[in-house]
Amino acid sequence: MQLRALRYFVTLAREQHFARAAEACGVTQPTLSSALVALEEQLGKRLVERDRRYIGLTEEGRAMLPWAQQLLAAHEGMVHAVEALEGPLHGEFRLGAIPAAMPCIGQFTRTLLSRHPGMTLSVRSQTSREIVRAIEAYEIDAGVTYLDHESPSHVISVPLYAERYVFVSLNADNQHGSNEIVWDEVARQPLCLLHQGMQNRRILDGLLSAYGISVTPRATADSYIALLAMVRSGELATVMPERYLDLIEGARWAGIRPISMDVPVSRIGVIVGDRAPLDPIAAAALDCARRIASDAPID
Structure with missing residues (x-):
């Protein structure tokens, strides 16, 4: 059994598309497909459901996938272990x-x-x-x-x-390091926040719930860059980790206030x-x- 064919199989399971899997592996689509057919013939089992396009893994393919992943990882780990002896x-x-x-x-x-x-x-x-x-x-x-x-x-x-949080809003006076803001006041602002699929948002919602507060943001996103762009537009404010201050240091449009917190989140x-x-x-x-x-x- 060739590791190359296993790598194609694992990549196809991840990409769920023959052309994308071939591109990720650096080969042509016919090369990838023929290697998968050879792997299926060697095992005597059909691994991939296809009808001119990728449909999904068969039951046998799903059973094989974690073992193929482990085999590839073990091979890479073996190479790394030998390499590590030399530097x-x-x-x-x-x-x-x-x-x-x-x-x-x-x-x-x-x-x-x-x-x-x-x-x-x-x-x-x-x-x-x-x-x-x-x-x-x-x-x-x-x-x-x-x-x-x-x-x-x-x-x-x-x-x-x-992690600690800060409140960021548009502030023409470049307010920075001013008095702390409390969660009640934060909740009254028109907010843009991460969406609830992000753990940071779920942590924030849980923290607010402990204070008996709930918020309905005016906008959501999956990145802090998007949130900062919304804040800079002048309509919204946001809550973000304190570590982001280093990345927006010197941004004169940003008004930043620490949020009153008893302990790090x-x-x-x-x-x-x-x-x-x-x-x-x-x-x-x-x-x-x-x-x-x-x-x-x-x-």
């Missing part, structure tokens, strides 16, 4: 990160690439649930996500920092799959996280 790692590091954690990606990038100059980094913006699913499916090597709310299972985690950290043996790339992610956390102790 820094090489290849692509795949990182999933929730939008709330994007401001810390620069620090992670600097730490990883300085310790492993032969590596490249691919960052994907994902929800916390997508990160856990992608780790389980061996589609990413590590994730940066929440650790305390809807806590991910079967992972090894290293906390990076504790949640810890954000790096997670990898809890597997043995641990892939050296996953171990490198944890090493980077520990170094970052030691440079900036958690609140």
Whole structure:
């Protein structure tokens, strides 16, 4: 059984489209299709339902998929383990990160690439649930996500920092670092927030509920860039993680006020799959996280 055919099979299951899967694998569609047919003939089972287009995996294909994912991951881990004996790692590091954690990606990038100059980094913006699913499916090597709310299972985690919130609105006077605002006052503003598929929004809703407050935002989005663009239009305000202040520092249109909070809302950290043996790339992610956390102790 060729690893190449297994890789095509796993990629097709992820992309759910023959042309996209072939492009992701760097081959032509006929090459991918013929390799899958050969794999099916070798197993004596039909793995993919198709009628001129991809329909889905058969029952046998769905049963085989997690084992194919594990086989490919084990092969990559074996290569990494041998490579690690000779020095820094090489290849692509795949990182999933929730939008709330994007401001810390620069620090992670600097730490990883300085310790492993032969590596490249691919960052994907994902929800916390997508990160856990992608780790389980061996589609990413590590994730940066929440650790305390809807806590991910079967992972090894290293906390990076504790999240706090700030209130951002349009302010011609460039109000910054002024008096704190309380949640009751925040809830009375015309708000734009992340949609409820994002864990940050679910955390925020839970926090407000504890104060007996509920909000109905005028607009929702899946990125803080979109929220900031809405705020700059002058009609709306938003709530976002304090870490985003570094990215909008010097933006004269932004009026920023800290929100009165007794304790940080949640810890954000790096997670990898809890597997043995641990892939050296996953171990490198944890090493980077520990170094970052030691440079900036958690609140």
